[in-house]
Amino acid sequence: MSTIVPDAMKSGMPPILPIDFNASQPTTIRLYPLSNYTFGVKETQPEEDPSVLARLRRLEEHYTAHGMRRTCEGILVCHEHNHPHILMLQIANAFFKLPGDYLRPEDDEIEGFKERLDERLAPVGSLGEGEKAGDWHVGDCLAQWWRPNFETFMYPFIPPHVTRPKECKKLYFIELPKSKVLSVPKNMKLLAVPLFELYDNTARYGPQLSAIPHLLSRYNFEFVDEDGNVVAATPGAGDAASDYVPKTKVLAGGEDDVDMSAGNGTNDH
Known part of the structure; x- marks a missing residue:
């Protein structure tokens, strides 16, 4: 089968076209630009525990009454200049975490997770007009982290000597629609x-969040502009002429940009 190459792309050394390399590839994910989303703030949600020790003590009480605690968190992805960005919460200018939380003992996993996402990110008042409760597309479960004991450490496996883990945390891919209103x-x-800020950055983000680039590497992405046109895709190249370097942005609850070179907060609490 011959391939037609536009004249502008022809050269004295035509490219070698490889055999198709997409066997068993998950569905390509479409990412929309950050500018498609509207961000606001809502009432304060104080942390349930004043300290890490108090949090672990409450975990122990939960385990005694209900068994292993179930936690779900969402990986919400959009793009800026054709580079994936993860929507993430920062608490007290120190700790980073994904949207979501532990489920109540009686909760169905997915429906309970959607309620927890609403608590964190659903808008209120006039910003929420036209949006309904639980309007989240929960995709693949990308990771499971296990807490073997009443301590801060979690592992992406159950250690051989552990038969009754105290908590299981699942990370789900949340496919964002073309537009959405979010309030923090x-x-x-x-x-x-x-994504490149998270990669290999356990010192700042901890092992769970810094592993997100690995978790997402199984997908190919299409990057869509504000008009709905696909402007780049992986594997492939975007705007090679641009010298823009993506950086972490505060979308709500702070200044426009934030210097991520300072501090040492993680999500390991």
Whole structure:
């Protein structure tokens, strides 16, 4: 089968076209630009525990009454200049976490997760007109992290000597629609963090969040502009002429941009 190459792309050394390399590839994910989304703030949601020790003590009480705690968090992805960005919460200018939380003992996993996403990110008042509760597209479960004991450490596996883990945290891919209104509690910041900022950055983000680029590497992405046109895709190239370098942005609850070179907060609490 011959391939037609436009004259402008022809050269004395035509490219070698490889055999198709997409066997068993997951469905390509379409990412919409950050500018498609509207961000606001809502009432403060104070942390349930004043300290890490108090949080672990409450986990122990939950385990005694209900068994292993189930937690779900969402990986929400959009793009800025054709580079994936993860929507993430920052608490007290220190700790980073994904939207979501532990499920109540009686909750169905997915429906309970959607309620927790609403609590964190659903708008209120006039911003929420036209949006309904639980309007989230929960996609693949990308990771499971296990807490073997009543301590801060979690692992992406169950250690051999552990038969009764105390908590399982699942990370789900949340496919964002073309546009959406999101509101963050006033005591938190909503950030858009570039994928390359997370990669191999356990010192700042901890092992769970810094692993997100690995989790997303299984997907190919289409990058769509504000008019709905696909302007780049992976594998492929975007605007090679642009010298723009993506950086973390505060979307709500703080200033326009944030210097991510300072501090040492993680989500390991």
